Amino acid sequence: MNDVQHDVLVIGSGAAGLTAALALAEHKKVLVLAKGSLTGGSTAWAQGGIAAVLDAGDTFDNHVRDTMVAGAGLNRLETVEFVIEQAPQSIDRLCELGVPFNRDEDALHLTREGGHSHRRIVHVDDATGWAVQEALLNAANANPNITMLPGRSCIDLITGRNAEKYSGDGRIWGAYALNEETGQVESHLARATVLAAGGAGRCYLFSTAPRGATGDGIAMAWRAGARVSNMEMMQFHPTCLYNLEVKNFLITEAVRGEGGHLLHPETGHRFMADYDAERMELAPRDVVARAIDDQIKRFGLDYVHLDISHQPSEFVREHFPTIYDKLIGLGIDMTKGPIPVVPAQHYTCGGVLVGLDARTDLPGLWAAGECTESGLHGANRLASNSLLECFVFGEAAARDILAHWDELSDPPAIREWDATRVSDSDEQVVIKQNWTEIRRFMWNYVGIVRTTKRLERAANRIRLLQEEVEDYYGSFVVTTDLIELRNLLQAAELIVKSALDRHESRGLHYILDYPTTDEIARDTVLVP
Ligand code: FAD
Ligand code: SIN
Numbered sequence: 001m002n003d004v005q006h007d008v009l010v011i012g013s014g015a016a017g018l019t020a021a022l023a024l025a026e027h028k029k030v031l032v033l034a035k036g037s038l039t040g041g042s043t044a045w046a047q048g049g050i051a052a053v054l055d056a057g058d059t060f061d062n063h064v065r066d067t068m069v070a071g072a073g074l075n076r077l078e079t080v081e082f083v084i085e086q087a088p089q090s091i092d093r094l095c096e097l098g099v100p101f102n103r104d105e106d107a108l109h110l111t112r113e114g115g116h117s118h119r120r121i122v123h124v125d126d127a128t129g130w131a132v133q134e135a136l137l138n139a140a141n142a143n144p145n146i147t148m149l150p151g152r153s154c155i156d157l158i159t160g161r162n163a164e165k166y167s168g169d170g171r172i173w174g175a176y177a178l179n180e181e182t183g184q185v186e187s188h189l190a191r192a193t194v195l196a197a198g199g200a201g202r203c204y205l206f207s208t209a210p211r212g213a214t215g216d217g218i219a220m221a222w223r224a225g226a227r228v229s230n231m232e233m234m235q236f237h238p239t240c241l242y243n244l245e246v247k248n249f250l251i252t253e254a255v256r257g258e259g260g261h262l263l264h265p266e267t268g269h270r271f272m273a274d275y276d277a278e279r280m281e282l283a284p285r286d287v288v289a290r291a292i293d294d295q296i297k298r299f300g301l302d303y304v305h306l307d308i309s310h311q312p313s314e315f316v317r318e319h320f321p322t323i324y325d326k327l328i329g330l331g332i333d334m335t336k337g338p339i340p341v342v343p344a345q346h347y348t349c350g351g352v353l354v355g356l357d358a359r360t361d362l363p364g365l366w367a368a369g370e371c372t373e374s375g376l377h378g379a380n381r382l383a384s385n386s387l388l389e390c391f392v393f394g395e396a397a398a399r400d401i402l403a404h405w406d407e408l409s410d411p412p413a414i415r416e417w418d419a420t421r422v423s424d425s426d427e428q429v430v431i432k433q434n435w436t437e438i439r440r441f442m443w444n445y446v447g448i449v450r451t452t453k454r455l456e457r458a459a460n461r462i463r464l465l466q467e468e469v470e471d472y473y474g475s476f477v478v479t480t481d482l483i484e485l486r487n488l489l490q491a492a493e494l495i496v497k498s499a500l501d502r503h504e505s506r507g508l509h510y511i512l513d514y515p516t517t518d519e520i521a522r523d524t525v526l527v528p
Pocket of ligand 1: 011012013014015016017033034035036037038039040041042043044045046047048049050051128129152153154155196197198199208209210212216217250346347368369370371383384385386387388390
């Protein structure tokens with residue numbers, strides 16, 4: 001017996017998933033599944049804002065150019081134009097949904113971030129993501145065609161191989177999901193599935209991303225047969241708070257956009273002058289993160305300083321109320337002195353390969369948001385282009401599914417999840433140990449500055465751990481921790497494979513053995 005079937009299954013309740021769900025629900029019944037809570041993704045944590053050309057002095061061409069410069073030419077121009085030209089409409093829709101963007105009298109207030117030649121970031125103070133998540137959830141809750149089930153960890157996509165009448169057809173019919181409360185595995189069937197499961201930031205020891213960013217969507221699509229690309233392009237945000245109690249609190253790039261300086265903590269030297277004298281603190285993230293990493297390593301520092309205390313205290317408190325309150329709670333007054341910061345993993349630029357219609361390689365499977373590689377970000381994402389991508393591709397997926405609905409057929413009878421061969425494990429410590437080990441060697445061997453030797457070391461560790469984890473996975477009842485560990489390892493393997501395949505330094509991939517940039521930019525595409 002198969003579980004209840006909806007027209008469309010959406011995996012993920014962040015900006016990408018809910019945008020797709022809302023657009024689909026105008027015509028179809030949609031089921032949204034989320035691991036943990038409905039607000040557990042990166043969307044709710046976004047601080048800075050959303051990039052859009054809204055100022056008369058700015059142009060689409062400027063935004064396109066800034067995106068391509070940040071992306072070190074690896075971006076697909078067609079995608080960049082597609083997204084940027086739709087940005088103003090996306091912002092209009094969010095306003096209609098009630099997102100209370102900051103305003104300067106009648107116009108939306110625009111802040112500035114690294115890599116942007118103009119002010120073009122709309123925001124809700126310094127907590128834009130929470131406001132967006134709330135507005136999308138309110139709209140989805142009010143829509144009778146949308147059912148949202150939190151507490152469901154999807155394990156694998158359902159393909160023809162899972163049909164009662166086995167077929168080698170790569171078509172996707174939904175997903176198997178662990179009900180985190182009952183421990184049962186449910187099969188959620190649908191004619192179309194939209195993957196919007198976020199990034200893989202938790203592959204790294206230090207990351208600004210939430211606990212659930214374990215690359216589940218990328219790993220599931222890969223196992224089902226979809227290509228992934230540019231996984232070596234892992235973005236490190238330059239300014240994560242350095243604090244022994246709070247490990248992953250972001251200090252938004254808008255602090256630098258509104259005049260913050262990066263300083264050597266002992267000499268007070270404004271060191272960006274030594275790395276990018278023209279753009280200084282507003283150079284693209286890869287440049288700033290590498291400069292901080294260099295300072296930390298060269299001078300044996302634990303952190304550098306980010307200082308905005310030269311701005312009027314009221315201005316700082318008004319622009320950054322969330323950060324101000326958080327820091328005051330930790331004994332740091334950013335209106336009076338500097339903030340200690342370090343780089344940390346922040347965004348997964350690579351992912352499941354999609355076209356402008358959000359289609360993946362697999363019939364029946366669309367994907368949107370951070371789990372994808374759409375061609376927008378190239379070798380380094382421009383700040384605040386990510387939420388934008390979620391809105392544009394969430395809509396694109398819905399549009400394409402609705403346009404081709406009649407070509408999609410109902411799922412066949414599917415075999416239920418086989419839980420008969422497995423028993424309960426009393427060895428949770430194995431999972432914890434492996435999880436920590438992956439994150440540590442990824443940080444040390446596959447971080448901001450890479451070498452072939454370190455990448456090969458990481459590849460060897462991954463191979464050994466994969467044997468252990470697959471053995472474990474085959475023998476014990478699935479838990480969310482085990483699902484995540486398996487996916488984390490899969491994502492790590494894809495990152496390292498891609499990094500070893502790229503014999504140049506470009507954007508976020510900086511490797512000492514190949515320090516120059518090739519004339520022609522090529523994607524790293526991995527085929528399962
Ligand atoms: P997410 O919002 O991460 O949602 C993923 C969803 O998938 C969640 O609902 C999760 O529960 C679900 N999921 C995952 N695995 C499974 C599974 N196995 N089964 C079921 N469900 C699953 N970008 C900007 O443009 N501007 C910003 O200002 C900005 N600030 C940021 C600040 C921080 C601290 C961070 C971490 C990121 C920031 N980003 C920003 C990036 C941006 O927030 C994300 O890229 C974007 O929100 C991703 O949205 P998404 O819908 O793709 O995924
Ligand atoms: C930030 O606020 O610095 C994050 C912006 C982003 O990740 O795009």
